[in-house]
């Protein structure tokens with residue numbers, strides 16, 4: 001993610017959100033299925049075991065309530081009919097294929113707003129209860145550890161406006177004039193589908209989205225089918241690889257679609273809002289070259305396709321949605337194509353670090369943003385050589401030194417300011433310092449090994465530092481402690497950089 005909002009708003013976001021949850025959102029709503037339940041049949045395997053409730057959070061160190069425990073989702077199918085584009089009024093159904101990780105009497109999903117029209121588990125109506133962002137579902141029969149199960153949730157209404165816990169911007173499904181877009185990092189997904197909303201529970205997705213003609217849909221993965229019926233069209237997208245929930249995106253607009261591929265054959269499809277001028281495409285022209293370059297540096301591009309989508313709306317952000325990064329129009333500087341290309345390189349490189357290798361805990365966010373920021377430097381080096389990289393490093397370092405309040409140490413970001421300047425710039429400088437510490441050859445081997453070991457999964461800071469020590473054969477505890485947690489940015493003596 002990258003955003004333009006350099007004005008720090010020290011709102012007590014956490015407070016605001018917890019108040020919304022406590023008082024704004026909803027009085028609890030309990031619904032029983034309209035069937036007579038005479039007896040609960042406990043499966044044979046469960047005899048002698050006390051099934052318990054899955055936890056309502058995954059224990060993230062910054063956001064303990066995010067996600068849910070007791071099960072693992074394999075696949076989501078989102079069936080969404082957009083009844084009214086102006087209000088994003090939806091009739092929807094989400095099907096979740098999951099496996100129980102323990103004997104479960106009940107389990108939770110994260111979901112905000114909408115009227116729920118019914119929930120089934122394995123085809124049978126289930127009890128559910130809503131409180132704040134949590135939907136607690138009690139199946140007719142308890143689920144047994146290891147058992148696959150299917151949940152279907154039918155719902156309708158318009159997505160509620162959601163402000164993130166982590167930064168003061170609207171997240172999730174956002175309705176705009178003539179369409180809508182989705183930008184969910186870190187907690188917006190629950191605004192449009194019931195979800196186990198933590199990057200640790202990755203799953204594959206099918207999106208089946210029906211919109212009135214002539215609108216179109218852009219979502220993650222490949223468009224596999226377009227079905228026109230009357231004055232509506234259904235767009236079906238499939239993702240090949242597992243994806244963190246915050247990267248799921250559905251965008252509705254009229255698009256110019258641009259297809260191309262990298263020299264090495266990676267397919268690219270870009271979606272540009274039709275109202276945008278042709279110049280909007282310029283900063284994206286080198287994506288093929290970027291995909292091939294980063295494949296060389298990090299390891300083979302991990303997904304089946306890539307591309308970018310530009311909305312004709314200002315939202316001061318770009319986000320690396322898996323296989324389809326999204327840009328607000330205000331992220332494109334027509335006067336500075338090369339500058340915008342750095343943002344394009346940033347989002348594209350996140351496909352490796354952020355999307356394929358995802359954080360195990362949100363406090364590890366520098367593993368996303370520090371890496372993507374350093375990728376900007378690597379792209380500069382690729383185009384203009386080492387001296388240009390050194391100049392870039394010096395200006396990044398000077399920025400941190402001159403604005404220390406804006407750049408806290410990257411290792412422990414505060415929960416209400418997850419995307420602070422430190423996780424980006426200081427995080428990126430940490431990688432450059434590591435490169436100087438171990439030498440180029442070993443540094444790039446560290447990046448490749450880290451990607452190879454954790455692709456399609458999750459990694460924590462300790463996992464990265466362990467790879468760095470393994471590959472380099474050096475003891476790096478003190479190095480990383482200083483670079484990730486020191487109050488003041490450490491000096492880089494070789495480059496004559498330090499705090500006065």
Ligand SMILES: [Zn+2]
Pocket residue numbers: 001002346347350368369372
């Ligand atoms: Zn980023």
